Amino acid sequence: MSDAIVKQIEEQGAEVRRLKGDKASTEDAKTEAIQKLLALKLAYKEATGQDYVAPNARQAKPKQAPKQQAQKPEVRKQTLLGVGTRKDDNYSEWYSEVITKAEMIEYYDVSGCYVLRPWSFAVWESIQEWFDSRIKKLGVKNCYFPMFVSNAALEREKTHIADFAPEVAWVTRAGNSEMAEPVAIRPTSETVMYPSYKKWVQSHRDLPIKLNQWCNVVRWEFKHPTPFLRTREFLWQEGHTAYANAADAEKEVFQILDLYAGVYNELLAIPVVKGRKSEKEKFAGGDFTTTVEAYVACNGRGIQGATSHHLGQNFSKMFEISYEDPSREGERAYAWQNSWGLSTRSIGAMIMVHGDDKGLVLPPRVAAVQVIVVPVGFKTSNKDSLFDAVDKVTKELVAGGVKAEHDLRENYNAGWKFNHWELKGVPIRFEVGPNDLAKKQVTAVIRHNGEKQQVSMDGIVASVKTLLDEIHTQMYNKALAQRDAHLKTTTDIEEFKKHLDEKCIILSPFCGLPECEEKIKNASTREDGEGAQMGAKTLCIPLEQPKQALPSKCLFPSCTEKAKAFALFGRSY
Structure with a gap:
């Protein structure tokens, strides 16, 4: 198995070198090639327990130092643990390293599709929980519609689907048999859901309909995919609502937009600009589109965070979502509709905005682990008492509602653990040593700025919650200052x-x-x-x-x- 991986690494390495030397190749192409190479090297390490070494490095004989040379030149040891590329030097390589080494994603053998590992999925769960609880207060209910779309449904709304048509993935075979009629995998769900809305709406009393689904969609892009930012399958929520009048529908568009801004401001510590899309950039088939836009300082790009669309009566006329108008006897009125969505692209924005040369920097409110507790300076004689204290602190934090874990592994030293959890972006590291134990305190190291402070074990839960809020505010203000400066x-x-x-x-x-x-x-x-x-x-x-x-x-x-x-x-x- 390792020989096969080596062959793949060598072939992929050649492809990376080719793309780097080709002026016509795009940054996206280079990024995907580098991502594949890193993934193969990690697979080699998992299979063999050793870092991959290039053939020329393996075969080269060490040169003998001249006899008169008193000292050998210092050689910096390379390791797969840390991030080997500075963010400002090569942003694409940095991003690829961070998402794999911090265990955010695992590469998959279908291009453009990725495994979301628990460390990244926890961020998505936090977003889900926050947003879901708030849309339910607006009367929105969750549901689920099938992922398959008939060709007839897509053809019914050609204008809307035109933007997605080149990216629609089709199922054409079942086993060895050709299907009588191919079915598409949803790129979005207007054409899936609205035929049902037509059946459900007969009277103005049947409105409003306020439905949302948390699901996956597939858009088979031909551009080079990038995890979280441009993927062929991604997770999102999509809300689809219908009202009896335009005023109520438009009001909801901006209520949802405010919630999207809240996801970025209150959870991800990212400032956003709320606005309307231009006519050129708005959602096809809609009356107008609103958006939240973030800024990525390292490459100066904007990134669309989420969109809330007012569809007017365009779709209701196409799908005949209408009811008898009580004010006009015998006449039918068409519903006023909205659609709105937020995807796992938000995780990519978080990584880009906050990450640094050491790896991830997680905002506290979406971190899978908010506090990691690490024992330091222990020997055989004091190990049990120190480990007991670490366990007690961790359990007290968890009981108080803080997402905390301890790292009691004895096969890794404290320095390795510090690097490991910094790479993964844990907001606070607690170091507990004999001196800390004697003073009934812990040493807190803040991930985003590296500052250290002592925290008393008395009232530690309240102190940590205050500290987490301070960290969120500091991270937000740093991102805001970067954006405003540009x-x-x-x-x-x-x-x-x-x-x-x-x-x-x-x-x-x-x-x-x-x-x-x-x-x-x-x-x-x-x-x-x-x-x-x-x-x-x-x-x-x-x-x-x-x-x-x-x-x-x-x-x-x-x-x-x-x-x-x-x-x-x-x-x-």
Whole structure:
């Protein structure tokens, strides 16, 4: 088995080198190749218990040092435990290392599909619990619809499905037999759910319908996949609601948008901008789309966090979701609909925004383990008493509602454990040694800033909860400061391009026309020796506009249309 893995590693290594030397290859292509290579090396270590060493390194004979040389040069030992790439040096390699070494994902043999390991799924569970409890207060109920879609259903709404058509995965065979009619795997569920809505709505008394499902969807993208950010199968929630009047439907759009902002602000410690999508970027088939947009400082890109769409009556007319209008005898009225969704892409945003050169940095409110308790400085004579104290502290934290674990493994030293749990991003590490025990305290090490402080064992649960809240606030404020330092306002296209190349997101006056947005994107595409850098697009039209007066002229120099609002532009995922 190890020989087969070695062959795969060598072939994949050659592919990585080829892509790095090919100026036409994209960053996405390089990222996926590197991810596969790292996964193969980890598989080799698991199979053999040893790090993979390249053939030339294995065969090379060590050179003899000259006799007059008194000292050997210092050689830095490489290990698979830590992150070997700095975030600012090579962001793609850093990301690939972090998600595998921190045990967030496991690679799978179907490209674009990944195993979400418990460490990452715990983040998703925290998001589920928080969001689910709040939509239920709005009267939303959970349900589940099948993952298969008939061809007839997809054909019924060609305009809506046009954006997804190239990515729709089809089931065409059952065993050895061709199916009489292929069925699609849902890329989204409007066409799955709305035929049932038609059956359920006969009177205005049948409205509103407020349903949500937590499920998977499949979009067979041909772009190079990246775990969490662009995957062929991903988890999400999708809400689909129908109302008897437009005002109630539009009100809900913004209620959901506020909850999405809460997921990022209150759970993930990420600041977001709430806004409307431009006509060019809005959901196909909808009246308007609202969004929350985050900023990734290391590469200067925006990332769409979640969207809440007002569909108007577009889908209800297509699927005949109507009822007898009590105010107009004999006439039927169409329902007003919304759809809204948040996916596991949120985990990718969290990793990118907070991670550092040591690995993950988990916000406390979504961390699978908030406090890891590690004994230090123990010997045979004091081991039992120290281990008992660590166990007691851990149990007290768990009983008080803190997600805590201890690491009592004796086959690893304390330094290895420190690195291990830093890599995994645990917010607080408690070190408990003989001196701490004598003083009835623990030494707390804060992951996101490395600070140390002593915490008394008396009232330790209350102290930890306060500390966790402080950590959340500090992480949020750090991300906010990074974003605001890169948030610029300009009315000049040349200054706009300069800011964009400085990894900024930019507020500029915009007329709103799709053709003008395309011109801005083309004008801001930068050609360099490594290929074209994508141009800017509108991330959103912020709901909260800048305090300065809106200029009358649109950003694009030759545009003759009047500016309608400040738009937030940037390169994006």
